[in-house]
Amino acid sequence: LYTYPTRQQGMDMVRGVATIKILRDQYPPPTPITEDELLKEIADADAVVNVRSIPMNRKIIEAAKNLKIIARHGLGYETVDVEAASERNIVVTRATAQGPYPVAEFTIGLLLALAKKYIPAHVSIKSGKWESLKFKGSEARAKTLGIIGLGAIGSTVARMATLGLQMNVIAYDPYVSEEKAREVGAKLVELPNLLRESDYISVHAAVTKESKGLLGKKEFDLMKKGVFVINCARGEMLDEKAFCEALSSGKV
Known part of the structure; x- marks a missing residue:
């Protein structure tokens, strides 16, 4: 069926x-x-x-x-x-046969779109404006990317970010060894440290009873002001109300 x-x-x-x-x-x-x-x-x-x-x-x-x-x-x-x-x-x-690359590439695409402000610049140009100074982007190089969930997709994102973008990659995953993290160019840290240190946070963990709502108000409060959060996992990983408040306040 x-x-x-x-x-x-x-x-x-x-x-x-x-x-x-x-x-x-x-x-x-x-x-x-x-x-x-x-x-x-x-x-x-x-x-x-x-x-x-x-x-x-x-x-x-x-x-x-x-x-x-x-x-x-x-x-x-x-x-x-x-x-x-x-x-x-x-x-x-x-079904896992297609591999991690489509989602990992999409994640890197979103990261670059955030860094370079592609989307608001595109909307501005479509409306007939030319506001080049308003949409001055930043380099991803040398910035810190925090990856939550270092499975197949998270590991591929880590490799792309370290080798391709020369980013500093840290990761939180209680099920992965430090040796495995080093192999993909990441350093394992505890979640609070990742939240405090990251310029970009990318979520790639599976939804479980333990991980559902992993990022709530307490976690958003720990993040840098202006941090970029990318969630290519499930929406349930984030507390929606806390996330909206962080967006409205400019924290995220």
């Missing part, structure tokens, strides 16, 4: 061993996939390819009597009740 179609080549491979049913053949769909519809369609499914993060809660998982695997067409598990799936011995997988 596919919630939405994926690449034709991959679906053709599946068709060689199984019958495929697709709930919606385009995105965005003319009508959304409802829970009642999913409950009905999943009842006899042996496998689900969950595209576009359709919520797979306990009720839906328990309705799937033959289900053996939920394959997330994406990097995160947050839309799947992994605990409910594990109780039924249902395997939950995610």
Whole structure:
């Protein structure tokens, strides 16, 4: 059972061993996939390819009597009740084959856009103005980049920033060794130190019970005034109210 179609080549491979049913053949769909519809369609499914993060809660998982695997067409598990799936011995997988480079390159692009003020300058020019002095940017070189989460994406960002931009990279990740951090050009520090020292902060950690809301009011208060914050992880990593207050005050 596919919630939405994926690449034709991959679906053709599946068709060689199984019958495929697709709930919606385009995105965005003319009508959304409802829970009642999913409950009905999943009842006899042996496998689900969950595209576009359709919520797979306990009720839906328990309705799937033959289900053996939920394959997330994406990097995160947050839309799947992994605990409910594990109780039924249902395997939950995610797609990591595309590698860290697309997100890492996007992160560096955002960093440079912030440093050089590309976006407000573009908006100004589009409105017919020429305000070159107003949008004088800064160099990223020799600035401190703090990376929260030194997994595949965070490590790739660290390499790009140190080798390509000659930035000073520090990182916070309680699951990574100092040796691994050094290999990618980063120095491990505690989170409060990272927040105090960084000119740029880039978030690349997974959302867990421990990391949800990791950056709240206390953390924003520790940051430098005018710090740039890039979040290419999940929105839940930041306390939205505290983040908006930091933006409004000019702290971020």
